Amino acid sequence: MQDFFKNNRKKVISSLKEDKAIILLFAGKAQHKTCDQFFPFEPNRNFYYMTGIDKPHLIYMGIKNGENIEETLFIERYDELKAKWEGKTIREDEAKNISGIENIKYIDEFYASLSNLMFRNSIETAYLDLENRYLDKNRRAFKEAEILKENYPYVNIKNIYNELGYYRLFKEPQEIENMKKAIAITKKGIENIWKNTKPNIMEYELEACFDYEIKRNGSKDVAFNTILASGSNATVLHYVDNNDKINDGELILIDLGATYGYYNADISRTFPANGKFSQRQKQLYNIVLEGQRKVIEAIKPELPFKRLNEILIEHYEEELKKIGLIKDKSEISKYYYHGVSHYLGLDTHDVSRDLGTDNGLKPGMVITVEPGLYIAEEGIGIRIEDDILVTETGYENLSKDIIKTVEDIEDFFKNR
């Protein structure tokens, strides 16, 4: 993977228009939970994409001076006592091997190096990952932007997020392999849920079946908080309480994923608590499934991203009118209130291009297709979600092995 990370840096940094630029990326640190407890550390995904290292506090510094790129990775100094309490921190050779960065220094040398390199290279622009969704002023990159403004007022501070987001859209073969593994593990987790599903079980018990199975199969963690929603809970898009009893006759919506090498799966399935769809459940389910089929089959290079949702809306307009659920198109939003696709990768809602632009799908992109239908008055929420790779000629459904027709799901329950 060293070449992959090296190449990522090359692509991103070469694409920056400015010469005499510095690029600073921070690995981040574990977030405080309560008292002396912290949430598990999650590396900043852009830092990971550029270095391959998943340890806290590290700093990447790249200097772009014309064609020349000079790189330094700052790691923690070895601390014997810390090693005894918390484990070893990454050592020089390991950091070099993973990232391919030859020049390794210690974090306590960072500001002296910064000052030296800023001056020596007459730096005019500083690139930091300032994101474009959440403004968390406690993040190191924001704090560092303030420090740079204070100490180097002549330097232009820019956000590197969009350049990184652009390259992260196009998955390399090793990224696709990781995603396939994450999806294969997710399949095992879903099947373990199905093996244990029965009326009167608690939602969190089935969530535990997923967690157990994915960890047994090599996934360190879930990609996002598992949604395991029965009955009307399934009409809440991001229901993560998972603490209700599942009743006989209800549908269960699961939206979950395993991770592998920090790459995510994002899969939704909907199935009956008792293993058999009612006529009404089957009617609605098949409308969603058919909508998903139409959207997936339309996927090919150059298709505008926004067309995906339009295809689903056109399908819903026709089918929901037919069953008398709606009278006209404007009523669809009462029963379907999200988009049908998002990019998928190192983040579940993966970074992408500038918001607002839509240059069409391209080979190497991975997107979800996740139509839903939520009828609160009937206590029914349905979502079916697969992960799709855009190819040169069309698409590959990476999660096609996770069954989803009414017949296949009912057969699974009969034969489990």
Ligand code: GLY
């Ligand atoms: N699990 C969140 C989503 O499907 O977008």
Ligand code: MN
């Ligand atoms: Mn999902």
Ligand code: MN
């Ligand atoms: Mn999704």
